[in-house]
Amino acid sequence: MSPASLRLALFTDTYAPQVNGVARTLERLTEAVEARGGVVRVFAPHDPDSAPSSHVARFPSRAFWAYPQLRLAWPSQRRVQAELRAFAPTLVHAATEFGVGLAGRRAARALGIPFVSSYHTSFTAYAEYYRLGLLARPGWHFLRWFHNGGLRTYCPTSAIVDEVNAQGFVRTAVWSRGVDGGRFAPHHRSEALRERLGATEDTLVLSYVGRLAAEKGLDVALDALALVERARPGRVRVLVVGDGPYEAEVRRRAPAGTLLTGALHGQALSEAYASGDVFLFPSTTDTFGNVMLEAMASGLPVIGADVGPTREQLHSGGGWLVPPGRADAFAETIVGLVDDRDRVRAAAARAVGFAATKTWDAVWEALLDDYRALHRPVREHPSLR
Secondary structure, three states: HHHHEEEEEEOOOOOOOOOOOOHHHHHHHHHHHOOOOOOOEEEEEOOEEEOOOOOEEOOOEEEEEEEEEEEEOOOOOHHHHHHHHHHOOOEEEEEOOOOOOHHHHHHHHHHOEEEEEOOOEOHHHHHHOOOOOHHHHHHHHHHHHHOOOOOOOOEEHHHHHHHHHHOOOOOEEOOOOOOOOOOHHHHHOOOOHHHHOOOOOOOOEEEEEEOHHHHHOOOOOOOOHHHHHHHHOEEEEEEEEEOOOOOHHHHHHHHOOEEEOOOOOOHHHHHHHOOOOOEEOOOOOOOOOOHHHHHHHHHHHHEEEOOHHHHHHHOOOOOEEEEEOOOOHHHHHHHHOOOOHHHHHHHHHHHHHHHHHHHHHHHOOOOOOHHHHOOOOOOOOOHHO
């Protein structure tokens, strides 16, 4: 199967215009397939901000009560199967395990269409963060059933492959992530933005880009910043890009002078990344952390929690790992960098070098090669008989 013969049906509970790592990655996947001559039809919940699109089928949805920016949909199986018959996909890919993704899995198997899935959310990390350990066993049972029903489960890092394999997943593979080195690069640095922050040559600008949600470790970051401000008063400025349910708490607890921009796009986002000095990534729940690569490409070394997926991105020396959940360790690292800018510059150079090796073209060629290897009728796959 050549890329031009691929007809991909992509089922997901999050898609543009929603702003998160999964939605952005899936939008890139759609663009990559179409750029190579393939055809994609996306199945996703209706979003009030979405514009009509000929390649996106939307299902009636409701806002998720715990996170209103996310939408939940439970599409009718009759409609899903009718749309799949009309589209005639060569492959169905479910990127989420509930709602729309579950409907896609069921329809693909009912119609005998090759089916794959991808694992984007670390169930164990979220369960641990929200103290839902009692749900771990039934949760893993469901996830194992969902993903093992396909020909492949794609994971963003080797650490996540190891995690899910330990829970009985089979036919797993790494689908990594890349970064656009033109869009995210040091030359986008904006002195005007740094002046707006009140930064001087003696100031270290700490940046955070991403959803403002409790599970991102922002409580740890805020505690750390309070310790830094006491240790080095006025020497640090903080730039926060993004929105989400934790925004009010960030505004309440962030150090004086912190700039919260909300969600940014295009050139404004490029400038925001490149105008910082060091990137904070305290999350222990992300399966990859696309924002880390974008920060590194922009010339920012990363201070991240020492967990598997983050460790894979920082092995090049483009940042520093600290014990998860330890605000004092984050603060100690930040204070050390305030006092030693040569360390920041050296790590920044390593970060840029590492990010330059992570091209999207290489990511898409690897994924599409695997798609091609799986393109045969389900009945010909002995593992699914």
